[in-house]
Each structure stands twice: as structure tokens, then as C-alpha cells.
Amino acid sequence: MPQLVLIRHGQSAWNLENRFTGWWDVDVTAQGAAEARAAGALMAEKGLDFDLTFTSLQTRAIKTLNLALEVMSRLWLPTEKHWRLNERHYGGLTGLDKAETAAKHGDEQVKIWRRSFDVPPPPAEAGGEFDLSNDRRYAGIPVPATESLKDTIERVLPYWDERIAPALRDGNRVLISAHGNSLRALVKHLSNIPDDEITGLEIPTGQPIVYELADDLTPTDRYYLSER
Numbered sequence: 001m002p003q004l005v006l007i008r009h010g011q012s013a014w015n016l017e018n019r020f021t022g023w024w025d026v027d028v029t030a031q032g033a034a035e036a037r038a039a040g041a042l043m044a045e046k047g048l049d050f051d052l053t054f055t056s057l058q059t060r061a062i063k064t065l066n067l068a069l070e071v072m073s074r075l076w077l078p079t080e081k082h083w084r085l086n087e088r089h090y091g092g093l094t095g096l097d098k099a100e101t102a103a104k105h106g107d108e109q110v111k112i113w114r115r116s117f118d119v120p121p122p123p124a125e126a127g128g129e130f131d132l133s134n135d136r137r138y139a140g141i142p143v144p145a146t147e148s149l150k151d152t153i154e155r156v157l158p159y160w161d162e163r164i165a166p167a168l169r170d171g172n173r174v175l176i177s178a179h180g181n182s183l184r185a186l187v188k189h190l191s192n193i194p195d196d197e198i199t200g201l202e203i204p205t206g207q208p209i210v211y212e213l214a215d216d217l218t219p220t221d222r223y224y225l226s227e228r
């Protein structure tokens, strides 16, 4: 029975300040690191094990994976890091907190963005404070200027189809450490969640989500590990 576990990275410095982070590379806080270790301890305690792991190119997800694996004495497992598992890009909102966003764009616009599936924030300004075009990890990669949730889903799913699903079909037990919206893309796909419902799905940080899958990768069970 192929098995997949998803974990959203632990608390980051900008989560604490309620800032849009997106592709900007912010580390986990001490609390976020503790969440990651506790997730590893819970997975070990419940007897979970893995053959392959996947994460994004962002420190907060990579560190969450490593801290959990360290507790499980599984740092030796293969890990594949890919930009397609990165968080949604928030464009020109990157770095803004709630007050700054409302001040700059108004409450009505925030309400529209908040519940929309295919409306992207304004694009990031080239050469701005959060410009990633000179970041070596994205050399040769189409760094988005901004993303709607729909855009994020459309660039995550090819990675699922090309790398993760085949690994599961080959019988590998897979652990993925990623971000709120890139995990939403996977949960939406696996659980057939409609476009107008996915924006309401919040994935908690540091809580392993277990998918038990049939051979055709349709879920036979999905649960938070903390509840079993």
C-alpha cells in the first residue's frame, strides 16, 4: 500500500510577523524547529518509515525535513529538492504584513484576493528588495513575478506526475516537506477538492498528514498522525 506523508514547514520568522513570504527565503524560528523535531518524534513513535523524501528549494521546508529526519535517525534517506514545491509567489505583496497590505491596497482588494482562486497579486518589481533573479539556486528557472493559487497548482502538479507519483507506484514510502499552498495543490489533486473550496483549506504547520493510497494512488485514508 503506497504511503505518502505531507508536512508543512514549522513556524518561520515572517509567519510570526504575519508577512507574506512566498519565494523569499526565511528560516524557521526556534519554535518552528521544535515543531519539526516533534513531528519527527511522532512519526518515529508511530512506526512510520520512508524510502524517498522531497522538498522545495526554500530553507524553512528543507530544515523542517532535516530536523524531522534527524530525530528519526533517517538523515541518510535520499532527498530531492525542487522549485516546483516552493511556496506560492506573492509578487508585490512579498514582505508586507496585514496592516501594510490593507494600507497599500485597501480592505476590499484584500477580500477579493483572499477568496480568489485565479487572481494573482500585483507582480514583484524587477530589481526590488525581494528580487530573486540573481539567486543562483534559480539559475535557468522561470521565477514567477507573481502567482494565483491556480498558477501555483499548475506548476506543482507536473512535479507530482513526473517524480512523486512514479516513486509511489514503485512502492516507495514518501515524505514531502513543503509549504501551505504547494501542499494545498497536492491535497486538492489527491482529494479532488473543488476550486472554490481549496482557498478555505488551511494546512497546519508541523502536523504530519498521512495519505494511504490504493495502487492507482487514489486515497483510501487520510488523517493527521496526531489523531491516530
Ligand SMILES: O=C1c2ccccc2C(=O)c2c1cc(NS(=O)(=O)c1ccccc1O)c(O)c2O
Binding pocket: 018, 019, 020, 093, 096, 097, 098, 099, 101, 110, 113, 114, 120, 121
Ligand atoms: O491578503 C491576502 C492575500 C492576498 C493575495 C493573495 C492571497 C491572499 C491570501 O491568501 C490571504 C490574504 C489575507 C489574509 N488575511 S489577512 O487579511 O488578515 C492578512 C493580510 C496580510 C498579511 C497577512 C494576513 O493574515 C489571509 O488569511 C489570506 O489567506
